[in-house]
Amino acid sequence: MDFDPKTLTYNADGLIPAIAQDAVSGEVLMMAWMNLEAVRRTLDTRRVTYWSRSRQAFWIKGESSGHVQELVDLRVDCDRDCLLALVNQTGPACHTNRRSCFYTSVEDGSERELMAPMV
Amino acid sequence: MDFDPKTLTYNADGLIPAIAQDAVSGEVLMMAWMNLEAVRRTLDTRRVTYWSRSRQAFWIKGESSGHVQELVDLRVDCDRDCLLALVNQTGPACHTNRRSCFYTSVEDGSERELMAPMV
Numbered sequence: 001m002d003f004d005p006k007t008l009t010y011n012a013d014g015l016i017p018a019i020a021q022d023a024v025s026g027e028v029l030m031m032a033w034m035n036l037e038a039v040r041r042t043l044d045t046r047r048v049t050y051w052s053r054s055r056q057a058f059w060i061k062g063e064s065s066g067h068v069q070e071l072v073d074l075r076v077d078c079d080r081d082c083l084l085a086l087v088n089q090t091g092p093a094c095h096t097n098r099r100s101c102f103y104t105s106v107e108d109g110s111e112r113e114l115m116a117p118m119v
Numbered sequence: 120m121d122f123d124p125k126t127l128t129y130n131a132d133g134l135i136p137a138i139a140q141d142a143v144s145g146e147v148l149m150m151a152w153m154n155l156e157a158v159r160r161t162l163d164t165r166r167v168t169y170w171s172r173s174r175q176a177f178w179i180k181g182e183s184s185g186h187v188q189e190l191v192d193l194r195v196d197c198d199r200d201c202l203l204a205l206v207n208q209t210g211p212a213c214h215t216n217r218r219s220c221f222y223t224s225v226e227d228g229s230e231r232e233l234m235a236p237m238v
Binding site for chain 1 (some may be wrong): 120121122136138140144145146148149150162192193194195196197198199203212214215217220221222223224225226228229230233
């Protein structure tokens, strides 16, 4: 079946959540949002492209930082309202310079930092 | 630092996206939503509990199907607006009886099913 980004389910703001996962290690790196055109651009360019809600602009991941995400595989979930991008991540995915945005663990009611910023 | 679910950032509907990942294989299983009380219940009971937007009710994953998610680790992202639950998943995570909801891959403009329902 041909894939048409129009067949995805977007929220009231026209956005769909996209999870980025390291294609090699399986580590979940981040979650951000795409609109229809960002999905198209991600597939066309193989450079993962989100929609920045704060800047209201396309966000080609790594364009300014160099921490690009090369698309390896794009997956659609059963409800067609969430995407999973398997990527080759250059450097840290997180703006705090950590490999993953999910560096805080909740353990016995306390928060614990699992990873340090990359140098 | 003590963890307080009130310090998370919820959307206008009071919800935060939660990604479930297999704690052993690293496979991303599904994405659903939690509200503040679902986060609390998930941590208190170690049974992953979502908020069902369609039913407008708590959704203790696997309560009717038996396909429960035992919480291994709960992680908060840098912006505190997304959660990652590492889980021990019993059986399929997807309502289609597949192990993961992300069973459809987009390849060269076409959709391809990567996994069959579990028996």
